[in-house]
Amino acid sequence: MEIFRTAAEMQGFAEARRLRGQKISLVPTMGYFHEGHLNLMRVAKKAGDCVVVSIYVNPTQFGPTEDFEAYPRDFERDCRLAEQVGVDVIFNPDNREMYPDGYQTYVEVLETTKNLCGLSRPQHFRGVTTVCAKLFNIVKPHTAIFGKKDFQQYTTIRRMVSDLNMDLEIVGMEITREADGLAMSSRNVYLSTEERKSALSLNLSLTLAQKMYLDGERKSAPIIEKVREMLSASPFTRIDYINLCDARTIKDVDEIEGETLLALAVWVGKTRLIDNMVFNENS
Numbered sequence: 001m002e003i004f005r006t007a008a009e010m011q012g013f014a015e016a017r018r019l020r021g022q023k024i025s026l027v028p029t030m031g032y033f034h035e036g037h038l039n040l041m042r043v044a045k046k047a048g049d050c051v052v053v054s055i056y057v058n059p060t061q062f063g064p065t066e067d068f069e070a071y072p073r074d075f076e077r078d079c080r081l082a083e084q085v086g087v088d089v090i091f092n093p094d095n096r097e098m099y100p101d102g103y104q105t106y107v108e109v110l111e112t113t114k115n116l117c118g119l120s121r122p123q124h125f126r127g128v129t130t131v132c133a134k135l136f137n138i139v140k141p142h143t144a145i146f147g148k149k150d151f152q153q154y155t156t157i158r159r160m161v162s163d164l165n166m167d168l169e170i171v172g173m174e175i176t177r178e179a180d181g182l183a184m185s186s187r188n189v190y191l192s193t194e195e196r197k198s199a200l201s202l203n204l205s206l207t208l209a210q211k212m213y214l215d216g217e218r219k220s221a222p223i224i225e226k227v228r229e230m231l232s233a234s235p236f237t238r239i240d241y242i243n244l245c246d247a248r249t250i251k252d253v254d255e256i257e258g259e260t261l262l263a264l265a266v267w268v269g270k271t272r273l274i275d276n277m278v279f280n281e282n283s
């Protein structure tokens with residue numbers, strides 16, 4: 001497995017592989033791998049001849065009071081795990097490589113970023129779309145794999161790729177969960193034992209919503225109300241948002257009709273967790 005730290009090296013490698021007719025697949029990450037990341041890499045291996053994983057904690061997607069400095073990092077372990085899955089290249093630039101002096105260009109997707117995490121993290125998606133656009137130019141992938149755990153990010157990246165005629169395919173992967181249902185996240189290491197127990201309420205409340213849906217409920221308000229009750233009853237929780245919205249536009253809906261996203265963001269102690277469920281997928 002090769003490790004590149006400069007855009008020039010990465011671009012040279014990618015161009016050579018393309019000239020050989022190889023298909024490149026990219027998994028963009030911030031590192032500190034768990035099984036969710038490894039599953040994206042496994043899909044990337046099936047999608048292409050050459051798998052590139054980027055490991056970069058991107059400062060432009062963190063707000064001034066967020067956990068950029070504290071974000072967990074373990075580069076050596078990440079490399080070992082990626083190599084075991086059969087990754088060909090790790091791209092691991094530093095901030096000076098990605099945002100050198102004089103840097104002033106950003107990509108913004110206007111509508112899909114307005115709701116949900118866009119409300120509580122105002123500059124977040126501008127950072128995400130900018131770094132992904134840069135990674136696509138640097139790694140030149142035919143396919144990039146994203147997790148639907150960050151559903152709004154996945155929708156926003158698809159919008160950007162379509163709007164800017166970027167020549168690659170975006171693939172979305174289902175959420176990987178722990179055996180007890182907690183969605184895997186690098187941030188789960190912040191949780192104490194008691195907080196981790198309480199964090200199960202996110203998945204449990206999604207399951208409750210699904211049961212209501214299967215029993216015929218289609219109105220957003222009663223579903224959101226039940227989810228709110230269940231989350232509030234759990235200790236250490238503070239709800240950031242609970243929304244039912246159109247999965248493509250990320251605009252709130254009053255009723256579940258087409259593909260509809262139930263999205264949650266909940267603080268458990270000092271850790272902000274997100275989770276979601278999609279109704280009527282691919283409708």
Ligand code: AMP
Nearest residue numbers: 029030031036146147149150175176184
């Ligand atoms: P991150 O390193 O947290 O920025 O995540 C890198 C990629 O892994 C993103 O596309 C995430 O959506 C995806 N990802 C993170 N956690 C999970 C999970 N539990 N299941 C599926 N994909 C995930």
